[in-house]
Amino acid sequence: EAEVAQSPRYKITEKSQAVAFWCDPISGHATLYWYRQILGQGPELLVQFQDESVVDDSQLPKDRFSAERLKGVDSTLKIQPAELGDSAMYLCASSQLWDKETQYFGPGTRLLVL
Amino acid sequence: KQEVTQIPAALSVPEGENLVLNCSFTDSAIYNLQWFRQDPGKGLTSLLLIQSSQREQTSGRLNASLDKSSGRSTLYIAASQPGDSATYLCAVLAGTASKLTFGTGTRLQVTL
Numbered sequence: 001e002a003e004v005a006q007s008p009r010y011k012i013t014e015k016s017q018a019v020a021f022w023c024d025p026i027s028g029h030a031t032l033y034w035y036r037q038i039l040g041q042g043p044e045l046l047v048q049f050q051d052e053s054v055v056d057d058s059q060l061p062k063d064r065f066s067a068e069r070l071k072g073v074d075s076t077l078k079i080q081p082a083e084l085g086d087s088a089m090y091l092c093a094s095s096q097l098w099d100k101e102t103q104y105f106g107p108g109t110r111l112l113v114l
Numbered sequence: 115k116q117e118v119t120q121i122p123a124a125l126s127v128p129e130g131e132n133l134v135l136n137c138s139f140t141d142s143a144i145y146n147l148q149w150f151r152q153d154p155g156k157g158l159t160s161l162l163l164i165q166s167s168q169r170e171q172t173s174g175r176l177n178a179s180l181d182k183s184s185g186r187s188t189l190y191i192a193a194s195q196p197g198d199s200a201t202y203l204c205a206v207l208a209g210t211a212s213k214l215t216f217g218t219g220t221r222l223q224v225t226l
Binding site for chain 1: 118145146155156157158159160163203205207212213214216217218219
């Protein structure tokens with residue numbers, strides 16, 4: 001069964017450093033989502049792509065976060081510089097264009113900023 | 115702005131008990147409501163999806179109900195097992211961009 005892939009699974013970094021996360025959605029899924037989940041809370045949408053275009057990035061802290069999906073397939077989420085409050089689980093999900101109701105989630109990247 | 119609340123935040127029950135998890139949302143203009151399971155340090159697994167026009171969905175020992183007008187959903191787990199221990203999240207899908215808004219989750223522990 002096809003799955004959403006994410007790497008790395010774990011990342012420890014020091015504050016002020018740059019970090020990047022990668023997501024490969026299920027093949028053929030046009031819509032890709034990045035969520036941030038702070039410990040003890042539910043996931044919050046950071047950015048949504050439709051192919052290579054950003055549909056919603058209203059909750060993305062644009063002063064330090066950036067996301068791209070250049071060829072409309074895999075995606076990279078970057079944080080520069082990282083802050084202590086960025087410690088969280090970063091989840092990627094994807095869905096088919098005609099079935100946005102069903103989002104398939106990857107295993108996530110757990111980030112710890114020291 | 116849609117807000118999703120889950121009660122209780124944590125729950126511990128002995129094996130074999132039936133239990134109910136609650137979810138409420140502030141804006142009833144939703145497309146659907148989903149219940150997810152999350153094991154510690156892992157991603158999300160979809161358990162049940164209820165369309166806005168439906169009242170309930172069942173899968174094995176799980177039953178989810180939806181009362182859209184009152185902004186409430188419940189997840190009923192029958193005959194709980196230690197393997198059911200996890201965090202359960204509800205999420206509503208709404209808006210032109212099909213945005214999922216999650217609750218904060220209920221952390222369930224089923225003891226032997």
